[in-house]
Amino acid sequence: MSKLDGKLAVVTGGSSGIGLAIAQIFVANGARVVVTGRREQELNDAVAALGPRALAFRGDVASLEDLDRLFERVAAMGKLDVLVANAGIAESVTLEELTEEHFDRLFSINVKGAVFAVQKALPLFQDGASIILMGSVAGVKGTSGFGVYGATKAALRNFVRAWTIELKDRRIRSNVVSPGPIDTPATQRFSAEAFQKLTSTVPMGRVGLPEEVARAVLYLASEDSSFVSGTELFVDGGRAQV
Structure with a gap:
């Protein structure tokens, strides 16, 4: 039996890179997967590669209207078991060069997009569902030019801590994966x-x-991690650890 047989998952930013790899391993383990993205051709290519258990949704996670439309579609598919808030952007801007527009764009996509995706998914979650946010080693490491990006990832880490308490009565687990x-x-x-x-x-x-x-x-999405919540799992070759 596959690890996610019969499960329904949403992967934001799932049309390329890490998000697409997550969608692929979910499908390979028996899940139905909704992938989101802003570029239509990338989404179409992703769904063609993922096969019949995948559905594409074109939208911007920074838009609450788009998130509403996304979860209306998900609601028609059944209860949600896994949400991976993977959509995000990284841009290098030093403190001297920093603009309000850059600050707002990164926080709007990386933080607002993740937080409100989780909020809008709450009525759809099965009890015992899994929330996984995509962090980064930048959330704990100082890197010139990536202060704002790192701050967005550090913010996600703290949201997971709070949700671990807030959602415990529904046995919904919240974790961060930080590549x-x-x-x-x-x-x-x-x-x-x-x-x-x-x-x-x-x-x-x-x-x-x-x-x-x-x-x-996949580990955090499955029952393999049934007693894991509120944690940050680094997948970084040791970069943030030494």
Whole structure:
């Protein structure tokens, strides 16, 4: 029996990179999966690759109206077992260069989008459901130019702590998965020099793969982690640990 047989899951930002890898491993383990994203062609390609147990929803997690439409569609499919709030953006801006627009954009997508996705999903959750937020080593490590991004990820960590208490009567578990440097379309755009510098920060001597993050998310989504809540699981090759 697969780990998510008969389960219904939503993966925001699920059309590429880590989000797509999560959707793939969920489908492979028996789940029906709704993936969201803002780029229609990427979503269509993702659903074609995922097969008949996947459904695409085009929308922006920073838009509460789009989130309302998303969960109206999910409600028609049944009770929700897993929500992975993966959608997010990373941009490098130093304190000197920081603008209000940059600050608002990152917090709107990375924090507001995740928090209100969870809030709007609450009436649909099965008791005993799993909420997984996508954090980052940036939430605990200082990196020049990524102060605002790191702050958005640190905020998510604290929300999970609060929800672990607030949702305990429904046995809904909330956790964070925090990747280190991962081989995604974003890191593939780095110059060879920048990629080597990034790799040098990882004690294991390499960047991770989206599939390695997805396996950690599957653990938290399944009954394998039935006594795990309120935690932050690092998938970072040791970067944040030493």
